[in-house]
Amino acid sequence: MAKGKIVAGCIAPHPPHLVYAENPPQNEPVAEGGWEQLRWGYERLRASLADVEYDAIVLLSPHWQTYVGTHFLGLDHFEGLSVDPIFPNLFRYHYNMNVDVELAKAIHDEAAAAGLPVKMMENPDFRVDYGTITTGHLFNPDWDKPLVVISSNRSTAYYSVEVMQEIMIELGRVTRKAIESSGKKVVVLASNSLSHRHFTTESEVPEDMSKEHITSHAMHLWDMRIIDYMRTGQAQRILDEMPEFTEQAIAESDGGGLSWLLSTLDVPNYPAILHGYGTIIGTGNAVVEWPCHAHEVSEA
Amino acid sequence: MSDGEVVASFVVPVHPHTVLAPDQNPGWRRLRDAFDGAAQTIRDLEADLIIVYSTTWPSIIGHQIQSDPNPEWVMVDHDFHDLGSIHYSFNIDAEFAHAWDDANRNRGLQSRCVNYKGFPIDVGSVVALTLLNPDNAIPAVIVSSNMYANRSETTVLAKSCLDVIKAQGRRAVAVTAMSLSNRMFTDFIEPNDDKIHSLKDDEWNRKILEFLEQGRLEDVGQLSRTIHQQIRVQKVVAFKPMWWLSAMNGNRNDLTGRVLAYEAIHGAGGAVVHLDPAASGAGDKEYDEDDVEYFHGERGVLDTVDESDEGQQHEVEPPVEHGSGPELWEPTDAEGSVNTNAAPKPVGAYPHARRVGNMLFLSGVGPRQPGTNAIPGGPIHDEEGNPLAYDIKAQTHAVVDNVKRIVEEAGATMDQIVDVTTFLVDMKRDFQGYNEVWAETLGKVGPTRTTLAIDALPTPIAVEMKVIVHMPE
Numbered sequence: 001m002a003k004g005k006i007v008a009g010c011i012a013p014h015p016p017h018l019v020y021a022e023n024p025p026q027n028e029p030v031a032e033g034g035w036e037q038l039r040w041g042y043e044r045l046r047a048s049l050a051d052v053e054y055d056a057i058v059l060l061s062p063h064w065q066t067y068v069g070t071h072f073l074g075l076d077h078f079e080g081l082s083v084d085p086i087f088p089n090l091f092r093y094h095y096n097m098n099v100d101v102e103l104a105k106a107i108h109d110e111a112a113a114a115g116l117p118v119k120m121m122e123n124p125d126f127r128v129d130y131g132t133i134t135t136g137h138l139f140n141p142d143w144d145k146p147l148v149v150i151s152s153n154r155s156t157a158y159y160s161v162e163v164m165q166e167i168m169i170e171l172g173r174v175t176r177k178a179i180e181s182s183g184k185k186v187v188v189l190a191s192n193s194l195s196h197r198h199f200t201t202e203s204e205v206p207e208d209m210s211k212e213h214i215t216s217h218a219m220h221l222w223d224m225r226i227i228d229y230m231r232t233g234q235a236q237r238i239l240d241e242m243p244e245f246t247e248q249a250i251a252e253s254d255g256g257g258l259s260w261l262l263s264t265l266d267v268p269n270y271p272a273i274l275h276g277y278g279t280i281i282g283t284g285n286a287v288v289e290w291p292c293h294a295h296e297v298s299e300a
Numbered sequence: 301m302s303d304g305e306v307v308a309s310f311v312v313p314v315h316p317h318t319v320l321a322p323d324q325n326p327g328w329r330r331l332r333d334a335f336d337g338a339a340q341t342i343r344d345l346e347a348d349l350i351i352v353y354s355t356t357w358p359s360i361i362g363h364q365i366q367s368d369p370n371p372e373w374v375m376v377d378h379d380f381h382d383l384g385s386i387h388y389s390f391n392i393d394a395e396f397a398h399a400w401d402d403a404n405r406n407r408g409l410q411s412r413c414v415n416y417k418g419f420p421i422d423v424g425s426v427v428a429l430t431l432l433n434p435d436n437a438i439p440a441v442i443v444s445s446n447m448y449a450n451r452s453e454t455t456v457l458a459k460s461c462l463d464v465i466k467a468q469g470r471r472a473v474a475v476t477a478m479s480l481s482n483r484m485f486t487d488f489i490e491p492n493d494d495k496i497h498s499l500k501d502d503e504w505n506r507k508i509l510e511f512l513e514q515g516r517l518e519d520v521g522q523l524s525r526t527i528h529q530q531i532r533v534q535k536v537v538a539f540k541p542m543w544w545l546s547a548m549n550g551n552r553n554d555l556t557g558r559v560l561a562y563e564a565i566h567g568a569g570g571a572v573v574h575l576d577p578a579a580s581g582a583g584d585k586e587y588d589e590d591d592v593e594y595f596h597g598e599r600g601v602l603d604t605v606d607e608s609d610e611g612q613q614h615e616v617e618p619p620v621e622h623g624s625g626p627e628l629w630e631p632t633d634a635e636g637s638v639n640t641n642a643a644p645k646p647v648g649a650y651p652h653a654r655r656v657g658n659m660l661f662l663s664g665v666g667p668r669q670p671g672t673n674a675i676p677g678g679p680i681h682d683e684e685g686n687p688l689a690y691d692i693k694a695q696t697h698a699v700v701d702n703v704k705r706i707v708e709e710a711g712a713t714m715d716q717i718v719d720v721t722t723f724l725v726d727m728k729r730d731f732q733g734y735n736e737v738w739a740e741t742l743g744k745v746g747p748t749r750t751t752l753a754i755d756a757l758p759t760p761i762a763v764e765m766k767v768i769v770h771m772p773e
Contacts, residue, residue, distance in 0.1 A: 071381075083416055083419045086358070088419055
């Protein structure tokens with residue numbers, strides 16, 4: 001069996017506003033557009049990977065929040081209605097997705113062997129979180145690739161960003177190891193925003209872009225700093241500054257997705273592609289791709 | 301109709317073990333038995349409404365209130381999915397939900413009802429209503445916990461709820477779905493190995509329960525921030541429920557408290573506590589943090605701040621669209637004009653005040669709130685002109701607050717007010733309440749006063765004041 005590999009790693013944020021604005025048939029509410037910069041960013045990401053073959057998507061969602069270990073979806077198929085409990089006016093999405101249980105179990109087993117508390121989620125009544133659904137839709141609207149969905153262990157809340165990073169760097173390492181052992185080609189997605197301070201009011205027309213902006217200059221500066229590290233191949237500096245970034249920008253990196261992604265990609269030192277940046281109810285969001293397939297080291 | 305009241309309050313734990321696996325651990329069983337006892341107490345009290353404030357339903361855009369009359373779905377916990385599924389079908393009082401939503405906005409809060417098929421009701425609410433109201437005989441309402449809400453916002457949320465309980469004459473039970481210490485074990489454990497995560501958590505939990513058993517609910521509210529720092533995992537919802545529950549009980553320290561059970565659930569502190577409004581005789585202790593009637597927080601962050609262009613003096617800004625009611629205008633800016641974003645926008649082309657020499661003349665000031673345009677105490681009629689119940693005292697307080705903001709913007713002080721003309725749209729109904737607030741506020745300053753009955757004001761308000769200030773040279 002050929003060695004499996006990661007063909008791309010991406011930051012793929014999940015605000016439901018992006019799905020709402022797009023008016024896909026699966027979503028009940030109807031919008032007049034909005035947040036185009038980010039939606040066009042997702043278009044560019046999809047185009048960038050259109051000719052890249054892969055077998056599965058591995059996704060870590062900060063809205064499947066687990067406090068006891070890290071969990072993995074463990075059944076072949078999930079379908080149902082996902083209603084965002086915070087923005088139910090925008091996101092009521094009928095989902096239908098397949099899971100690569102074999103790969104999920106392989107990552108689970110590697111993590112367990114490394115001493116991480118892990119569990120497979122095998123309850124058929126489980127409702128998949130809206131972060132997973134939103135990122136899943138925006139990255140792959142056809143839903144024609146199976147997913148591995150990993151929960152967000154809330155170790156930042158329980159301990160600190162540093163402890164979260166220890167766990168996520170280890171989870172990233174075993175994720176990469178399991179993928180390589182699987183023989184599969186995989187895209188890995190961290191479904192998270194950057195700065196994450198919301199507005200607490202909503203305009204009468206939620207997609208009124210005249211009301212959209214970053215919540216504060218400080219948030220903008222942090223977002224640009226982190227994006228600059230991404231664009232210049234300085235992933236290690238992102239990990240190094242993660243505690244300050246997470247605290248000062250109230251960043252959604254607290255869920256561990258970004259640390260896990262960078263570890264899974266072996267802390268890349270080549271530039272990422274920024275496909276788009278925009279704000280959503282004041283939070284900073286970037287669609288970013290590390291094109292691993294273009295930086296493969298041939299094994300002689 | 302009887303006066304509405306909160307006939308009992310309960311603190312209950314949020315995790316699904318008490319529903320799905322009570323017999324896997326003796327402590328979980330004791331919690332379940334306590335839940336069952338609380339349910340019987342609620343029935344015996346002949347309560348006609350259960351109100352759940354749930355810490356496991358976070359919200360961002362203000363507070364959300366469930367208004368689907370019959371939400372049905374299957375709840376599976378994100379962590380404890382292996383315990384099984386909870387099928388729920390609840391009896392929600394949609395009329396109360398909408399009335400509470402209206403009352404929230406009347407007190408300056410951001411609020412909305414949610415009524416969507418498939419809405420994922422949170423685990424805390426599902427556990428509370430499944431066990432406290434097993435046959436759905438009593439209608440219920442559920443409110444979210446806003447992740448950014450501070451004490452004043454959470455307190456006012458309770459007061460608006462009390463407004464509706466009183467207006468509808470309800471016998472309500474207030475429930476907070478919450479853990480005490482909320483630190484769970486981060487690894488999987490056998491049910492029989494369950495215990496409170498740490499000695500520190502246990503000690504703080506027992507302090508909280510000691511206070512509650514003494515009926516000192518407001519003291520626990522005052523300790524909320526400290527409790528959060530000491531024994532709470534820093535999640536988004538903080539330790540807010542005690543602010544809400546205390547305000548629901550009049551910020552009292554002399555309730556009759558009873559701890560029905562206290563046990564660990566995967567390390568977190570779970571307790572079922574009954575708080576009876578009957579005075580315990582312990583005496584009401586000092587209440588030392590400001591009580592709040594209306595919310596004046598930073599809910600207008602989407603509003604753009606208009607700054608005057610120095611080169612465009614005297615230019616009249618066009619009206620600002622804001623839905624129903626008269627158009628709102630930007631205050632005009634001429635020599636001596638005094639305007640402030642802290643006062644409600646005018647309903648015509650005029651400034652908030654104008655200074656001439658050492659005299660300051662205020663335009664008529666009503667109770668509308670800056671930013672939201674909400675009317676504390678409620679509007680006097682709806683959009684069709686149908687009369688509504690309103691609170692003249694709340695409106696008068698809000699007028700005085702708005703006057704103060706304009707006066708202070710001009711660099712003056714309230715004690716420099718020399719003359720006030722007050723306009724009331726219903727002298728017979730409102731004079732007494734208005735007069736009481738006057739005595740507490742401007743009456744202590746001593747301006748001359750004239751009170752007139754008039755037919756109507758441009759917005760659905762009951763009171764407006766015209767104020768003249770004499771400022772020092």
